[in-house]
Amino acid sequence: MDDFLTPVATFRRNAGSGELQLVQEVKGKSKPQLKSPTQPEDALEILRHEPEYDSLITALRYLSPSSQQPDAAGFDIRKPSPLSAQLVQVLASDIVPNYWAILKEDSAEDKRSGLALLLACLQSITGINAVLARMRATIQEIRSEQTRKEKRPDLTLNLGILVDLLHQLIRADDRVAQIWKSTTSGLESRGRLRPLEQELVTVFGGGRIVSLVAEAEDLLRAEKSKGGPRETWLGDSLRYTNWIGDNIINGQASESGPEKSKFFSALFAKALSLGHPESLIRHLLERLLLNSGPQSDVFGGLLDGLSPTEQRKVLFSVLKILSSDHLDRLGLCDSSQSQESISAVAAVISSTTSQSQTRKGHLLEWLTSSSGAGVGEGVGIRRAVLAVVSQDRESIVEVLEKSVAQFGDQLYIKHSPMLQQEAHAQVLLLSAGYVHRISPLKLTMLMRTSPWLNAISNRLAASHQRARFLGMIVGEGLSSLVHEGDKRLDFHMPETDSDEGKWYKGLVQTSDKIGSLSILLKPGETTPIKSKPKPKQATKRAAPQQPKTGFIIEELSDEEMDDVVPYGKPDSDEEDSDEDPTLVQRNKPKAPVYVRDLIRYLRDTENYEHQRLALTTAPTLIRRKANYGTEVAEHAEELASLLIGLQNKYDIDNFDDLKLQGTIAIVVAQPKAMAPWFAKTFFDGDYSISQRVSVLITLGLGGRELAGIETSDYAAAASFPSKHLPEQVERLYIDADPSRSQASSGSSLKPLPPNALDNMARSLTKDMLAPMAAAAADSATGPDVLKLSTFTSRLNDKDHQSKVKVKSRARPRIRSIPNTTAQLIATGFFSPLTARFQAALHSSASRARGIIFQPYLLALYLKTLALLLHAAGPSTLALPDMTAELWGLLLSTSVRAQAVDDLGVTQSLLFGLLAILDVNEDRMRDLCREMGKEMVETQEWVSGVFGRLRGGDSGGDEDQVKMLAAGVLVRLNEGMEKYRLLMVGDLIGYR
Template sequence: MDDFFTPVSTTYTKSKGPKSPNGQVGPSEADAPGPKNQRTGISSPEDALETLRAQPDYDTLISALKYLSNSEPTVNSFDIHVSSPLSAQITQALVTEIAPNYWPLLREGSLEVQDDLQTRDKTTDLALFLTCLRSLAGLNTILLRLRALTQEIKAGKGGPKRPDLTLNVNLVLELLCALLEGDDTVRSIWLRATPQNDDRLKNHQVSHELVSSLARGKVVSLAAEAEALAGEARSSTHWVSNGQRYSKWLSLSIASWIKNDPSDEELNLCGELLVRSLSLGYPEVINGQLFDALLLRKDGNLKAFIRLLGALSPAERGRVFYSLLQYLTSTFFGKPSTEEASTQSPVISAAAGLIRQVAYDDAFKKTYIVDWLAGPVGAGPGANIAIRRAVFACLAADEHHLADVLEKSMDQFALAQVILLGSGYLHRLSPRKLKSLSRSRTYLAMVSNRLNSPQTTARFLGMTVGEALSSLVDDEKTRLDLHMDEMQTNEAKWYKGLVNIADEAGPVDILISRSAAVTKHAESRKPAQLAPKPKSKPVAKPAAEKPKFIIEEVDTSESEDDIVPYAKPDSDAEDSDDDPALVRRDKPKAPVYIRTLISYFRDTDSYDKQLLALTTAPSLIRRKATFGTEVSDHADELASLLIGIHDKFDFENFYELRLQGILALIVAQPKTMAPWFAKTFFDGDYSISQRAAIIAALGLAARELAGYEQSEYSAAASFPSKRLSEKMEQQYLEPGAQGGEQHLPGSSLGALPPTALDSIAQSMTSSFLAPIAATAADNVTGPDALKLSTFKSKAAARKKPRVVRSAPNTTANLISTCFFFPLTARLQHALRNPSSQVLDPHLLSTFLKTIAVLVHAAGPSTTSLQDMTSESWGLVLALRSHSELPVLAGAVTVLAVLVEVNEGDYRGLCERQGKEIVETVEWLSAVLGGVRGGETEEDRVRGLAAGVMIRLNEVVERYQVLLMGSLV
């Protein structure tokens, strides 16, 4: 029978000697004189290995750990941290044999409060154990152990083979967290593994292995996989499985190493760790922690940061510097605002001082600062002007660099703010040089091209730059004055006033104080941990009295008729389970505040809170949109959570619920959130599916704002005080009742499938092709005189209620300003970067369909129709080189919508877009010859391209003379 009982694991507890009468702990059995004390003596590493393998007791284990930790160098010359066959065997024994048995005892001992100073310091015992393992061999052994346990779980069919696998996985994860804890861990591992710095080859091998283990994602991926397979989602405890927290730890470790004046070899290793760690997926976290630790603290070290930059390659050095500018913008300047920038002069001066210290020589300025200001996608498009002012303040005394920036900016006209700021600084240094530039062919061509542009914004900026520079270099008689109403607006005056701004670089103390305040505020917002409740002492129960039994006969024959039975209770949903242990009474309630909703989204380990957050977010955001400032105050944070949430629990309709939440946020705050999402679509570190959700939500939100659809969450979001009673609603608001409203077909935006945007695009193109198909059918079936009704008349009859809106379109200008132009402007910059993720064929197709939806939602009544038509047509022609079928479908959809929206002004369209119309007809002809057809998508693209070409050919025939004149 003894064979049937096999222990799962064995744990050895520490033996405490008996207490003496004075309260001191007496000697243990291991310390007593005799043969056993001789057995605990360790004189060589071989003895230590044999002791670890022989299932030692607690005191023997501590003796072995003290020997291996080299606490007595005169006695022990063996170093466990240096790679050798013997040290590898000892490390393997510590991880596989000692840790499973003694780790709980060591961990619990380190948390106990020491009441008696004469007792053993258990925290030191845990530190001894970790010191022996804190090496490159120890780290790799733990990772190998974790991989072996993970593979064993995978190999088991229907679950783990052994019941202790989950416990062992959690134990190894806790050991890994404790081993890597601390900012000085990485440095100590490397120093202990390379005690002899003269062996360059060995040091290089150790550096390569350290980078491969820590900075290439091995730790995070293994820990996350093991945690998921073990079924323990405890990211708050196992921080090594959280990529963001691990990246923060690694960045702080690099910063701590840099502060300790490393050698050139260590400096190169820190640079390689930094570069490789950026591939973990959290570059903003890594760079932000590095900047905060080295530059924005009182104990920072600017020289160490400059040394680190010198150890990087030129390309990586530029990326880190540009990340510094982005970090300063997001931390101290926030959102773009012309009003706020005027009151931030002290912060701008401090930022300029920091940038000037980092850009320590002219070569750095010319290579990175000039390229950032005058590059095609530089100067932080969409960012606050304050960062541009800070960068220009660094060049305030460099005439050569200022002239270089102006020449390149005028050649590209990248940003008008850069030209105006640079002109002011150069004029104060060398008026003659600025006057020479203003008379150059490049400047004249730049201004004239902008004045002749069909886009309103481009013309406005051209007039602003022309008048501002003329006010600097010309006298009052010859000064340029266009006498336009646009030049008298506050915006024009603000732009022209940029030439008078003169910031100076100052001390960085204000940045340090503000960074400390931001850090303190972020720490104060973390949820406080509840203190453990004290254990209540057992209360002695009084002795119960013996019951006295009384037996009495009762005659119930006459009283049974008077008993009234209780009514049957209603069914309780919570008591429907047969097993009372399965009934949950602690389910979270639905959130009623935005801050509660945010806390639910952050709690990624709670299934109930995540589900409640997803299902209640659309209605709660809509309900709170105009009720106080809850949504506006937390809009950015809520948007980041909605985009970054992952389907951890495999929810049903997860993507539809997430899309409804983003849609509700844009509809609630369109003026601020639509540009924010447009910027995030291009600049955010997100996947293709997340970007597709962002761009689809922008298109759907524009249609809802224009009144084409109304979400099912809109009615649920109204407050009860604004609704009639249920009986009155049935009487007045029931569909078909007298005096009630008739719901328009297609005006309810219900559940959103992943192809919602495609369905909307197909419905728009179907309405465009219906008259063309009817005309073709009439031509085939014979003369109209022989028919009772023509196909064309039937299509016209069906086409009359084509535009069906549940609300008047009063937001056309809002759609063009906040939705359309932020997207198209940033796509122009993205097209110059061939490696941009936005240029993925399917994502680009979704983007083009969103552009078509935006133009259609704005409609023919918008005042910006000409600019939107010119911008959209230019994008389609710029994407002619992308011959993928999804891109072609999106481009042809945009053309169909443009032709339909401009139906009432074809003459003006030919006057403004004559050249583009001719080029489009030729391109569509090539598309019809290149797309073979035979499949559903190819046939749809061919049919839509043919319809657009037919309509454009009709326009060309009608205004042929006008087009020929414009082409000539």
């Protein structure tokens, strides 16, 4: 046992010393617990040494600006200084993590509570920055801890506390104004004031707060921290943007002053980069101009502090918001209500621009620029803007002169989107009417000048049919103002005498005035007056009458019981099978039978049964109500918006297909109104990539169904029973058709595949290439065999190949459809998609430009256009215009640049070219004469694509693309060899 203890050292002590103590108490420096600090340094010393709660409250009360002590009048913790920075750092790093739970028990509304005192000390730019810096450091520590096995639980707790603290600091709608005032009060030097304002603008107007809070909440959700707060609005960029808007409004309206106006204008300009500029501008517009007490001077003051470029951006956004919210739904604006709405919108525009010559110049630019005039918007916004501009004689004359010069420019006629040319034609006609009413002689002299004569001549010589139509309409419209009798210009064309032509020519007689804002003002919340209920008249209950014959209970014998047929057992109910009887739902909602009920079900996102019934009923109900009443016409846009934005919250079976079938039903029911609306939604709507894909599929399938190529099973399911005999009677007269009976009952409706458009494109590709494959197989020698050998073996349909070989090149022609339907596809489906795409290409600031060039979305967009062109068919009167628009779009530099790096875009581009050549097979002579340059350019580009691809991957994507390239080359070579002489003159100087 003695070996277990080994001496390490030996100590000796003097005899005079005391006893050796094993434990000795070491006295250190005690914590200072000052009850009443007299200087800021004393408060800092207290906060650094883990004070008691009473000492903490005493220090906070001393530092708080709301209860500042007389002896501390020279110090303000909110002003930037070295000492205030140390105090704020101690509060954010030490006091908040340790004392937050205790302080949170106090009410922040009580200015004497500990929480209110702490918030008052941190409500400054220094305090906000300290909290954000501490939050960023904590996030970095948590991310570094994720790779370790042992984790610190206090990090997520502290992060949740910091998020809660930041929310408490800035949740008020006037917090930015308070912080600006407290930070800049007493500073007269502009050199010291400007850096502080820039720091405030960067912190609140930038995305630092939103990004840090969103990242923190994401970590808290991942860690499943119980100590962290619930998600706040600080991590939602849209709600944060609205909060910034409220602070700008309250700060700008509270006090006046040039310095304060400049600060909030700078904050407004910075907040526009948060990702929701239109939401911020709409919020300010509704709060400052479209309420019961308009504050146009406040809104104008905000715009005055912006640079001219930023003012232009905001003004154009205001015009777009006013159009989409108040005027687009009016259509052609030919009613009395439209007149009042346009006058009210003109009043809003006038109040925004009346005090600034810069903004008036921006209005003129909006009307006359090559990318302006509200392309894609209704005519109402152009009428409202011209009503404002017409108040100045020189301005309206300038608009007319620039419009005439632009209208007749040959490059403009050839290359500008037709949607844009239509908007500028409306501006020209409207401005001409105002000039004629102000100064008739000025319009007469203008129509004798060379720009006007050249404009009409160039329009009539244009190759595009729509361009010629606009030229004739403008010529007749302006001539009706100046000339009389036989001198009036009249082309005697049916297009100019149509309803559309008469509407265009009627614009010269339109005169709008600046009205009142009362129509647009949002009504205040009023408490409805409850009428006294009428006293119910006492009604005597009738005494129950005894039955004339009583019930007779009769006992039956066994022999008689054999003749009694017992009741059958009821069918089992799935809901009754639940073990818990409280979960059985007895009051099942019924399927909607009216469109208003369908809308109510779609809006009820918290009810599973309503969502399921709405989705399953929508395709049939919309088709059934399409031609009966006006329910679908009045609510089509609302239905489409609800269906597009609907989310699969309850994992409903076939959710995407049901939603898609509903939108297709809307397009088929109201094609003239809804097809352009879907095209506008695809480019301008705030939707995800998948939702935009559904919009394209809706337009593609809807157009083909209208053309009679693809027939939906829901069309038969939606027919009214009055159009069919009862099923039992129908069997006696008509042979049983299982497919028809199943379609009519709706029991065998099959969902569309996710790649429905891709499958259609693949099927059409096989049909278009099959004759060439058969001809190549019949040829014994020649270069065509070498070129087509790679894709003739890819046509796997042997039966189809054998049929084609027998027919050789006698391919069945594309089915012709009535010109009315073909024209509807051209004007309602095809043209809006191409025109908005070209407008997005010409506008560098367009948000749609970044969206459309997403590879998969661009590929699907090109396939949709090709399918719509094929659906219109060769009998379409607008086929030359559609061909020119699609061919120019496919050969644009931007599209071909995307095709270089993405095989899917290349395949879609080649499919579009093949569809053009297939539909125009009988117009090859006209193509060679009118579009020789495009054909040569296409041949060179496709040859390069064919040479770059290797192929031979057994039916893979690259092999399919090479097959398409070979098909396009063969079609082009056939036409160019046959009509080579027609192309010689057009191609001189091409190189």
